[in-house]
Amino acid sequence: MQPSCLAFCAHRTNRKSRTKFPRIMLWLWFGALPLGDDLPSFVLSNDDRRVALVDVAPLLIVQTSCEAMVPAYCRGRYGFQVNRNGKWLAGPDPSGFSVSGRLSKRESRRLRRAADQVLGSPARQPSDCDRRQAIPGVGETVTVQGRERAVKLQGAGGQLNPSCAPGHPSAAELFALADALVRRYYPRPFRRQ
Secondary structure, eight states, X not given: OOTTXXXXXXXXXXXXXXXXXXXXXXXXXXXXXXXXXXXXXXXXXXXXXXXXXXXXXXXXXXEEEETTSOGGGSTTTTOEEEETTSEEEEOOOTTOOOEEEEOOHHHHHHHHHHHHHHHHOOOOOOTTOOOOOSSTTEEEEEEEEXXXXXXXXXXXXXXXXXXXXXSSHHHHHHHHHHHHHHHHHSOXXXXXX
C-alpha cells in the first residue's frame, strides 16, 4: 500500500462503503438542523450580519468638487474614505482604479476622537444651511458616520461653512483634520502610474 493512500483510496474501497459516507454526512447534517444551536459557523443571524457590516463601514467620507479642474488633479474628486481601524481608500475613479493605505496610529486616534466628539454631541445639524459656496464650483463634503447617526459637514479648502456646522467647535476641528488627511494621502494626479 502506498504511504499516502491509507484506508480511503477510491481504488481500494468497494462501492458500498463509498456511498455510505455521503449518506452518513447527510444524516448528520439534517439531524443537527432541528437542534438550532449546532448550526455551522457560516450561518449568521440578522443581528450578526448587521454588526459585521457596521464594523467595516467607513467612519469618514470626504467628497470634493472642483468644477474648473481636470478631475485627476482635484483632490478628493473620486472620494476618500477612512474606516475606524485607520484603513483608507481613495477612489475608485470611473475606470475602477483606487489607492488604499493605513493612517498612522496617531492620526487614527485623533480622527476617532474628533469623530466621536461630533457624533456624541446632542446638537442637531440644521437642514437649511447656506449652500452657496465661497468659490462657485468648489466644495468639500465631510460625512462622519457612527452606529446610530451620520453628520454631514460642508465647506471648502479645509474651512467649514459655519451655517452648516452642527453647532460645536469639534466640527471645525474634524473638518480641518479630514481635509489634512486628504491632502496627505490622496494621490495627485489620481491615475495609474
